[in-house]
Amino acid sequence: MRKTLAVARRELAGYFYSPVAYVVGALFLLASALWFFYRIFIPGNEASLRPLFEAMAYIMVFATPLLTMRLVSDEIRSGTIETLMTAPVTDAAVVVGKFLGVLAFYLVLLAGTVVFLALMAVYGQPDLGVAATGYLGMVLLGAAYLSVGLFASTLTPYQLVAALVGTAILATFAIMMQVLVAVGGEPWNYLAAKLNAMTYFRDFSRGMFDTRGVAFFLSATALFLFLSVKTLESRRWR
Amino acid sequence: MIEVENLTKWYGPVCAVDDVSFRVEKGMIVGFLGPNGAGKSTTMKVLTCYMPATGGRATVAGYDVLADSMAVRRNVGYMPESVPLYPEMRVRELLMFRAALHDIPRRQRRSAVDRVAERCWLSKPEDMMRRRLGELSRGYRQRVGLAEALLHNPPVLILDEPTMGLDPAQIRAMRELIRDLGAEHTVMLSSHILAEVEQTCNHLIIIAGGRIAAAGTPAELRQRVVGPSRIIAELRGADVETMVETIKAIPGVRDVEQAASDAWTRLTVRGDPQLDLRADVAELAARRGWQLRELRREVGSLEDFFVQITYEQNVRWMERMAKSA
Numbered sequence: 434m435r436k437t438l439a440v441a442r443r444e445l446a447g448y449f450y451s452p453v454a455y456v457v458g459a460l461f462l463l464a465s466a467l468w469f470f471y472r473i474f475i476p477g478n479e480a481s482l483r484p485l486f487e488a489m490a491y492i493m494v495f496a497t498p499l500l501t502m503r504l505v506s507d508e509i510r511s512g513t514i515e516t517l518m519t520a521p522v523t524d525a526a527v528v529v530g531k532f533l534g535v536l537a538f539y540l541v542l543l544a545g546t547v548v549f550l551a552l553m554a555v556y557g558q559p560d561l562g563v564a565a566t567g568y569l570g571m572v573l574l575g576a577a578y579l580s581v582g583l584f585a586s587t588l589t590p591y592q593l594v595a596a597l598v599g600t601a602i603l604a605t606f607a608i609m610m611q612v613l614v615a616v617g618g619e620p621w622n623y624l625a626a627k628l629n630a631m632t633y634f635r636d637f638s639r640g641m642f643d644t645r646g647v648a649f650f651l652s653a654t655a656l657f658l659f660l661s662v663k664t665l666e667s668r669r670w671r
Numbered sequence: 672m673i674e675v676e677n678l679t680k681w682y683g684p685v686c687a688v689d690d691v692s693f694r695v696e697k698g699m700i701v702g703f704l705g706p707n708g709a710g711k712s713t714t715m716k717v718l719t720c721y722m723p724a725t726g727g728r729a730t731v732a733g734y735d736v737l738a739d740s741m742a743v744r745r746n747v748g749y750m751p752e753s754v755p756l757y758p759e760m761r762v763r764e765l766l767m768f769r770a771a772l773h774d775i776p777r778r779q780r781r782s783a784v785d786r787v788a789e790r791c792w793l794s795k796p797e798d799m800m801r802r803r804l805g806e807l808s809r810g811y812r813q814r815v816g817l818a819e820a821l822l823h824n825p826p827v828l829i830l831d832e833p834t835m836g837l838d839p840a841q842i843r844a845m846r847e848l849i850r851d852l853g854a855e856h857t858v859m860l861s862s863h864i865l866a867e868v869e870q871t872c873n874h875l876i877i878i879a880g881g882r883i884a885a886a887g888t889p890a891e892l893r894q895r896v897v898g899p900s901r902i903i904a905e906l907r908g909a910d911v912e913t914m915v916e917t918i919k920a921i922p923g924v925r926d927v928e929q930a931a932s933d934a935w936t937r938l939t940v941r942g943d944p945q946l947d948l949r950a951d952v953a954e955l956a957a958r959r960g961w962q963l964r965e966l967r968r969e970v971g972s973l974e975d976f977f978v979q980i981t982y983e984q985n986v987r988w989m990e991r992m993a994k995s996a
């Protein structure tokens with residue numbers, strides 16, 4: 434556990450040195466601010482962050498792989514993976530540590546959006562309960578997205594490839610599935626509805642706490658972290 | 672401290688290490704010598720648990736590298752070839768991180784880091800420990816890599832090409848440091864430069880084409896190289912047969928080869944090991960009234976031996992590849 438945290442802390446510190454993280458963070462905050470001020474923060478509108486959360490959930494399909502792409506890929510490319518994997522640390526501790534590191538950075542980014550909520554509270558009465566479930570949804574969704582990105586990063590020494598693979602997987606579950614629900618035939622549209630990340634997320638953004646959503650995002654996180662450990666282990670055998 | 676039995680490693684269709692066995696006893700400084708691509712790094716990666724072998728067994732500090740991987744990693748300090756470091760971290764930051772990975776209790780980390788910094792000349796200049804790893808020169812990177820390997824004070828040190836890319840002064844300093852470390856640690860280092868390991872190590876393992884070509888102390892190897900002593904003599908004053916017969920009669924002479932050039936006869940005399948036959952030949956020539964133009968003893972150097980073995984192994988390896996293709 435201590436070693437996991439050591440890995441996590443190193444990773445988090447790495448984000449504050451990395452220009453990519455700053456650019457992604459700035460773009461994310463800029464996009465959500467634009468969305469907030471042009472679509473939500475208008476006199477007469479409902480004082481709710483719901484539309485913002487939904488927009489952010491889509492932005493995250495592209496933003497999270499950019500945050501996670503360097504996690505393992507960079508270590509493979511630079512060779513530091515060799516010192517890491519010959520230290521007395523299990524592969525699982527490395528994966529979980531890296532995941533916690535990027536999750537912490539994600540939470541920092543997310544905390545930046547609390548400003549919008551505060552602005553709303555000044556000019557209206559937003560439902561704080563709804564906002565809280567919305568944030569919980571963002572955290573759960575973020576955890577699942579980041580684990581997908583981390584998995585993509587264990588596959589290749591090239592960060593760009595890792596980002597593209599991550600985005601492709603996320604787009605499948607966040608965008609493709611919605612399309613499939615609309616146009617798919619009998620059994621497929623039902624299956625797609627079950628795998629659609631956005632269905633689960635919408636409940637949270639509307640202020641509904643649904644254990645199905647919690648189970649979906651947490652099990653997705655666990656699955657992709659498990660796959661990351663396995664691909665990392667398999668590197669040794671190649 | 673290190674035991675390797677029939678170690679084999681295939682990378683897909685390429686055999687990098689082919690049925691290698693050797694032992695490293697406690698307190699040895701072993702030089703793992705071989706040309707590029709001989710399988711040195713691969714063997715080291717197996718010993719440090721970075722990757723498993725395809726076949727065979729290896730134990731380090733008494734632990735099996737497969738079954739007891741964590742115990743091996745705790746007992747080995749490893750410096751990989753070309754010393755990969757996180758460029759954005761600072762020297763002290765990196766060492767503190769590595770200390771945490773090695774289970775050094777929080778309160779002892781700072782002193783452990785200071786100890787290795789002192790040992791590897793990182794405590795001077797003053798700001799050294801605050802510098803970013805990405806800005807360090809080759810020599811300093813190497814020192815940081817060595818400091819990393821020493822942090823948890825492991826009984827076994829495995830250093831892959833520790834002097835590669837250093838300038839002559841740095842090479843000498845590194846050599847001295849490694850010799851010092853040999854007092855407390857069992858050291859295994861790799862190199863493709865013979866002179867390098869000959870001066871640092873008290874034991875050599877020469878590997879080529881994935882196989883061990885020779886192993887022993889430098890003195891033992893040198894003896895094997897010199898083998899039977901060999902003398903070149905150029906004489907005149909009698910017919911060739913008489914000269915060959917007379918010299919063959921000297922005790923200790925094994926055989927004599929002859930090559931006549933103009934009026935002089937060039938003889939190559941092979942004798943028993945450790946025997947210097949020059950005096951006997953000179954005396955004989957004087958007694959018989961032969962003229963002597965040249966008389967010298969040929970000693971094969973370890974360098975020749977290394978080059979020759981490397982060459983032979985490479986030829987054999989290529990033949991094997993051709994056969995399997």
